[in-house]
Amino acid sequence: MTAPSTRAEGPALRWFEWAxxxxVWRxxxxxxKRYWxxxxxxxxxxxxxxxLAFGFGFGAVIGAAYGYDYRDFVSTGVVATSVLFISAFGAMFGTFIRRTFQHTYDAVLAAPVDVHELVTAEASWLAAKAGLYGCAPMVVGMAxxxxxxxxMLLVxxxxxxxxxxxxxxxxxxxxIVPSINTFDYVISGVLAPMFLVAGTFFPTDQLPSWAATAARVNPLYHCVxxxxxxxxLRLGVHDLVHVAVLLLFAALMWSLAVWKMRARMID
Known part of the structure; x- marks a missing residue:
């Protein structure tokens, strides 16, 4: 039986507490510090x-994309791929294991912590890691x-x-998945197409018109x-649309994640 999300008796707490x-961050x-x-x-x-595979392999054939050296094109695109893998994979497997096998969240929710605070803490930690390690492709690209x-300071x-x-x-x-093996469907059917059709390795305008249109609703495309x-150094007003899409995506996913985690964790 999972632990109910109850607040300890004492001073009234706000709906959302940063403590x-x-x-969770600590x-x-x-x-x-153990696995870095x-x-x-x-x-x-x-x-x-x-x-090495795309920049020097395909780069020798392609030469340039969108007016950039193809190696520069790929190294900036792979930033989004790194962010995707670190955040999505870490959340899927880490959250499932802690909830199902380790029962870590039962202990956390026994303290004065609510589900929406737990979800926010876990997601923001992974986002911080993604922001940090997402810079690695640029470092490699500069080499x-x-x-x-x-x-690059904005990346x-x-x-x-x-x-x-x-x-x-x-x-x-x-x-929402019934078992950890179900992640294979998500990885192959959702995440793989996302990073392949996001302008990571080739311009999306080279795709058929319907695929290019679909790529525009891919959050990873806006990151790229x-x-x-x-x-x-080509930032402009048009980039506000990309920022808005990413923020809306995060807000939608926060609502869904809190909703389903609450249903899983609270009796």
Whole structure:
């Protein structure tokens, strides 16, 4: 029987308290200190492989895309891929394991913590990691010739907002699947098409018109566009649309994640 989400007796608490969020973050930070080498290794190796395979492989044939050197095009696109994998995968598997096998959330909710605070804390932690490790492809890209620019300083914030939406998406998915094996459907049927059809490795206007239109509703596409405009110093008013889409996606996913997690955790 799962623990009910009740507040301890004492002074009245607001609907949302930041103290539980800070508590979850301290726990995550303590765990992160143990496994950061493996996470950092993967964050650097994966974009290196992508750049070697696509940047030098396809790049030798393509040469340029949208007026950019193809290696620069790929290295900025892979930022979004890294953000997606770190946030969505971490949320899906981590949340499912802690809720189903470790029963970590039963202990957390026995304290004066509510479900919406727990979801916010878990998602924001993963978003912070996504924003940090999402910069790794740029670092690798600079080693392969990507020119540094002041716009790169905005990439961690773009990664955070994008990662927040996909972390909440992962938490929502973890609450609706019947078993951990069901994630295979989500990974193959949802996440893989998302990062392939987001302008990551090729311009979306090269797709059929219906596919190009569908790509515009992909949140990852808006992350890719924001990253490229920031890195190549092409930010403009049009980028407010990309920001708005990412914020709306995060708000929608927050509502769904809290709703389904509450249904799972509260009797």
């Amino acid at each position: 539980p969020v800070r508590g 726990r995550e930070l303590a765990l992160y 080498p493996s996470t950092s290794f993967a964050a650097l190796v994966e974009p290196t492989i992508y750049l 392969f010739g990507l020119p540094p620019s002041p716009g 961690p914030f773009i990664g955070f907002v994008t990662g927040l939406g996909f972390a909440l998406f992962g938490i929502w998915v973890s609450a 566009e924001l990253v490229r405009d920031a890195v190549f």
